Amino acid sequence: MVIVGAGFGGIRAARQLADAPADVLVIDRANHHLFRPLLYQVATAGLGPESIAIPIRELLQSQQQNAEAMLDEVCGGDPERKVLHTSSGKEIDYDYLVLATGGMPNLFGNDHWREHLFHLGNLRAAMALREHIVACYEAAAYEEDEEARRALLTFVVIGGGPTGVELAGALAELGRSVMPQDTKRIDPGDIRVVLVEMADRVLTPFSEKLSVSAQTVLERLGVEVKLGKPVTDVDGVGVVIGEEGRLLSRTVCWASGVKPVPLGKALGLPTDRSGAIEVAPDLSVPGHPDVFALGDGSTYVPPGSDEPLPGLAPVAIQMGEHVGKTIARALEGRGRRDFAYFDKGMLATIGRSRAVLQRGGFQMAGFTAWVIWCVVHVWYLAGFRNRLKVVLDWIWNYVKFRPGARVLTLEAGDGFGEPEAARSARRSRPALPLPVKESDRDAA
Numbered sequence: 210m211v212i213v214g215a216g217f218g219g220i221r222a223a224r225q226l227a228d229a230p231a232d233v234l235v236i237d238r239a240n241h242h243l244f245r246p247l248l249y250q251v252a253t254a255g256l257g258p259e260s261i262a263i264p265i266r267e268l269l270q271s272q273q274q275n276a277e278a279m280l281d282e283v284c285g286g287d288p289e290r291k292v293l294h295t296s297s298g299k300e301i302d303y304d305y306l307v308l309a310t311g312g313m314p315n316l317f318g319n320d321h322w323r324e325h326l327f328h329l330g331n332l333r334a335a336m337a338l339r340e341h342i343v344a345c346y347e348a349a350a351y352e353e354d355e356e357a358r359r360a361l362l363t364f365v366v367i368g369g370g371p372t373g374v375e376l377a378g379a380l381a382e383l384g385r386s387v388m389p390q391d392t393k394r395i396d397p398g399d400i401r402v403v404l405v406e407m408a409d410r411v412l413t414p415f416s417e418k419l420s421v422s423a424q425t426v427l428e429r430l431g432v433e434v435k436l437g438k439p440v441t442d443v444d445g446v447g448v449v450i451g452e453e454g455r456l457l458s459r460t461v462c463w464a465s466g467v468k469p470v471p472l473g474k475a476l477g478l479p480t481d482r483s484g485a486i487e488v489a490p491d492l493s494v495p496g497h498p499d500v501f502a503l504g505d506g507s508t509y510v511p512p513g514s515d516e517p518l519p520g521l522a523p524v525a526i527q528m529g530e531h532v533g534k535t536i537a538r539a540l541e542g543r544g545r546r547d548f549a550y551f552d553k554g555m556l557a558t559i560g561r562s563r564a565v566l567q568r569g570g571f572q573m574a575g576f577t578a579w580v581i582w583c584v585v586h587v588w589y590l591a592g593f594r595n596r597l598k599v600v601l602d603w604i605w606n607y608v609k610f611r612p613g614a615r616v617l618t619l620e621a622g623d624g625f626g627e628p629e630a631a632r633s634a635r636r637s638r639p640a641l642p643l644p645v646k647e648s649d650r651d652a653a
Contacts, residue, residue, distance in 0.1 A: 210234070210305035210536060211293065213283045213472070215242050215265045217522050218504040218529035219309035220591070225533025227273035229540050231305075235265060236279045236295070239331065242268050244590050246522060247599070248329040249372065252338040253379035254387075260599050262332055263592045283310075285475045288497050305499050305536050308476075308486060309529065312467030312505035312520060315483075322443040326463040329372060338462065342383070345459055350394040356457065362400045363458040365448050367440050368465030369406030370413070371557040374423055376464055377404040378560040381430040403433045403458075405440055405450055407465075412557060412565065414519065419565040422574040426559040467520060469506040481508050485517075490547035492532050501535070503528035511550055522589065523553050556582045 210226070212219045215237040223233050244261040251258050265278040286293035293301045314328045327338040342364070349361040364384070366377045384400035404411070404427065410420040411427070411434065424434050435450060442449040447458040473479075473486035478494050480486055486494060486502035488509050494500040504525035508517045518524045531548045538545065554568025556578070564579035566572070573581075583603065590596045 210307070211236060211301060211303040212307040212309060213237075213293075214307075214309035214311055214504070214506075215239070215278070216245070216309055216311050216504060216525060217589075218525035218532075219307065220265075220268065221526050221529030222307050222309065222501075222503070222533040222536075223269060223276050224272070225530055226537055227275065229275070229537040231275060231536070231540060233269075233273075233276040234279060234301070234303075235269065235276060236281055236283055236293075236301075237265060238280075238282045240264055240266075240278070240280045241332070242591055243332055244586075244595075245329075246586060246589075248332070248335045249376040249379055251332070252327075252329060252335040252342070252376065253383050254339055254343065255379065255383075256599060256602055258332050258336055260595055260602060261590070263595055268591055283472060288476055288478065288494075288500055291499065303499075305539075306501070307529075307532055307536075308472060308500065308502040308506055309504050309525070310470040310472050310506040311525075312469055314463055315466045315468035316463070317466075319443070322463075325443050325445055326367075326461055328463045329376070330467075338460075341460060342380070346384075346388045346391070346395060350392045359399070359401075360447065360457040360459050362395070363403065363447075363456065364401065364460045364462070365403045365405065365456065365458045366462045366464055367405050367443075367448070368463065369404055369408065369411035369434070369436070370464065370466070371555075373404060373406070373462075373464035374411055374427065375558055376462060377402055377432045378427055378430055378558070381427070381432045382560055385431050400431070401433065402431065403435060403456065405435045405438050405448070407437065407439050409437050411436070414555060415557070415565060415567050416572055419567055419572055419574055423557065423559050423565050426563045430560055467505060473502065473506065478502075483508075491535060491545045492528060492548050493535075493545075501532045503532055509548070518550055521555070524550065526589075527551065556585060558582050 210231050210233055212223055212235045215235050219235060220242055223235055226233050241262040241264050247256060247261045250256040251261060269276040269278060282296040283293050284296050291303050314330050316322055328334050345361045349358050352358040352361060364380050366373050381402045384402060385397040389395050389397045412420045412423050427434055438451045440448055440450055443461055447456050448461055449455050468483055469485040471484050474484055478486050485508035486506055488502050488507050489495050492501050492503055494502055505520040510517045527550055535545050554566060556564060556566050558564040558579055562576050562579050564582040565574045566578040566581055587596050587600060590599060
């Protein structure tokens with residue numbers, strides 16, 4: 210059997226088949242399993258990339274003998290013939306197929322913004338953002354042009370969901386409490402972190418009470434929260450925010466939603482308007498009982514609900530476990546069962562010692578919620594070494610407030626950090642230091 214995607218759902222599905230009479234092949238574009246909820250800490254220098262990533266082969270083969278990993282990208286196939294095609298030209302047969310491909314940044318039709326944005330879609334993007342942030346501070350320390358300096362020290366986060374709130378809080382703490390310790394040439398008061406949300410409150414999946422609490426903590430950290438404000442343009446100069454006009458910034462981060470990786474359409478499977486694969490109650494694809502879809506790349510509306518399950522890690526984990534057990538039961542000649550999701554609640558952290566927690570009617574905000582957030586995230590990390598390293602890093606950062614991942618691999622004269630899409634388009638960027646170009650001033 211073949212599993213496409215080594216995220217939370219794909220790995221859990223593979224694990225459930227450890228004792229099954231099956232050969233399991235996990236295909237992913239990366240060679241590592243990534244703990245995505247902590248990508249923002251890699252981007253803001255709180256953790257090193259090795260703390261939240263583990264090689265897929267190490268993760269699988271240390272615990273089961275019937276699994277193998279392949280570094281490749283599935284780009285199409287024929288479900289009728291039970292065959293997949295990869296970008297390297299391979300043709301792979303399968304008996305059962307699990308699609309756990311996850312999501313990608315959703316720019317809602319504004320794809321021309323992509324080359325000007327940073328995101329947290331993968332480890333490479335998070336590391337590019339980290340290098341860019343640190344390089345901005347390095348350049349700002351000796352930038353004499355005031356306008357250019359303001360642009361270097363202004364950080365914009367688009368999207369007020371959990372990812373945007375966590376990223377904005379971490380950027381504010383990094384800028385106001387950590388980076389000024391590295392150089393006295395930067396005044397903490399010159400640093401701006403702006404969170405832009407089109408809705409009338411942040412953290413809309415949470416209750417209004419917790420949203421207000423989260424916004425209060427953000428503002429205490431120095432984050433400027435702009436609610437009900439649409440972003441109408443993003444370019445190499447900054448952003449245009451509704452009627453407020455242009456805000457000059459060298460760092461614009463996208464945290465405003467994801468869309469499914471479009472593999473379902475490439476395979477000719479039924480999808481909704483967003484491209485998510487439609488699934489039956491047992492998470493198989495209608496008309497293809499040997500194909501399953503889960504996580505961000507699928508859409509499933511539980512009985513009694515009007516909304517599909519959200520794209521959260523706990524959802525993908527439970528879906529992966531269900532699909533793995535379903536295939537194991539099928540190999541034993543047993544029948545299938547419908548998927549039932551157990552809501553374990555939602556968590557979001559704001560800064561180094563505050564978080565919000567909601568499960569049903571139960572709500573909590575503050576330090577205790579943050580401790581629970583830490584425990585839950587460490588629990589779900591893959592690998593004992595990763596758990597130990599994250600705990601030690603967190604303790605060090607909490608006690609000393611000096612995150613250690615601020616080292617630049619860039620050197621003076623190298624190209625400045627840039628969004629992944631810009632790198633792919635081979636856009637040239639100024640070397641360090643980074644002044645605002647005359648053309649940019651004219652555009653502003």
